[in-house]
Amino acid sequence: MISDDAVRSSQGCLPSHVRRHHRDGSWSSIIGRVPVRVIDAQISITTSTGSHTGHYRLITTLLNPDTHPAAELIRLYHERWEIETAYLELKSSILGGRVLRARTPDGIQQEIYALLITYQLLRTAMLDATDSQPDLDPDRASFTTALNTARDQIIQAAGVIADTVIDLIGVIGTHVLANLLPERRTRVKTRMIKRSNSKYQARGPNIDRHSYKATTSIDIINPDP
Numbered sequence: 696m697i698s699d700d701a702v703r704s705s706q707g708c709l710p711s712h713v714r715r716h717h718r719d720g721s722w723s724s725i726i727g728r729v730p731v732r733v734i735d736a737q738i739s740i741t742t743s744t745g746s747h748t749g750h751y752r753l754i755t756t757l758l759n760p761d762t763h764p765a766a767e768l769i770r771l772y773h774e775r776w777e778i779e780t781a782y783l784e785l786k787s788s789i790l791g792g793r794v795l796r797a798r799t800p801d802g803i804q805q806e807i808y809a810l811l812i813t814y815q816l817l818r819t820a821m822l823d824a825t826d827s828q829p830d831l832d833p834d835r836a837s838f839t840t841a842l843n844t845a846r847d848q849i850i851q852a853a854g855v856i857a858d859t860v861i862d863l864i865g866v867i868g869t870h871v872l873a874n875l876l877p878e879r880r881t882r883v884k885t886r887m888i889k890r891s892n893s894k895y896q897a898r899g900p901n902i903d904r905h906s907y908k909a910t911t912s913i914d915i916i917n918p919d920p
Contacts, residue, residue, distance in 0.1 A: 713918055719765040720915035723758070732758050734765045735916040742907035750916075765915050774834075784838045785810055817841045817867070824868030835875045844870040 715723040721734045731754050739748040757763040786792065789810060797803045821836040844867045864872070 716917070717760040717765070719760045720917040721760055721765040722918055726754070729756065730758060731756055732760070734769060735918065736765075736769045737914045737916060738769070739912045739914075740909055741912075742909045744907060766913065769913050769915065781814070784842075785814060788839055788842055789813060817845060820845075820865065820867040821871055824864050824871045827864055827868070828872070831875075832878065834879045835877070836871045837874055837876050840871050840874045841867050 712724055713722045714725065717723070717732070721732050724731055724733050734753040734755070736751050736753075737748055738751050739746055751769065753768060755763075755768065757768070795803055795806050797806045817838065821838065821841050822833055825831045825833045825836050848866060
């Protein structure tokens with residue numbers, strides 16, 4: 696996932712002045728006083744229904760093309776907006792849709808920190824589990840499984856006294872690995888803003904909800920020197 700320091704460009708704030716070309720096809724520019732790196736690419740999606748090609752421009756403050764090559768950043772295109780999954784897990788999975796219980800500013804701050812710490816601990820346990828198996832995508836770890844297992848551990852007071860040998864996978868990781876999610880589907884649609892009156896019909900009532908096996912090809916566009 697691209698960090699918070701990376702942003703996709705929007706109409707009206709497109710840098711056009713090329714200050715420096717990079718060998719990976721990206722180029723340096725500036726927005727206001729902020730130095731940025733720009734990556735232009737053609738992304739083609741092919742399914743059984745045909746092919747579609749679109750232009751994508753990424754503007755990022757990740758300025759070093761050696762540590763963050765253009766092609767690698769663009770490949771993350773179909774794993775964008777993961778932060779929304781984090782919001783869902785905080786609001787719906789951990790909180791169950793409930794509002795915060797605190798009624799004072801200090802209490803609210805403490806509760807938010809507790810939620811974030813719990814979330815990060817569970818995510819760490821999930822990553823330790825998936826890292827124990829070669830080529831296992833962390834996306835296949837179920838947050839709900841990790842959360843429910845952690846709750847069971849607390850309720851049963853299991854594993855309160857730790858062994859001398861530290862097991863990075865542990866009970867939570869064992870359950871995560873036993874209940875892996877299917878491989879995530881490749882995104883083939885652009886992001887749409889949900890309608891205020893329905894979260895299910897963002898693209899209209901006739902949306903195609905079939906799953907298609909998709910292949911993606913990426914071509915970095917190098918502007919003329």
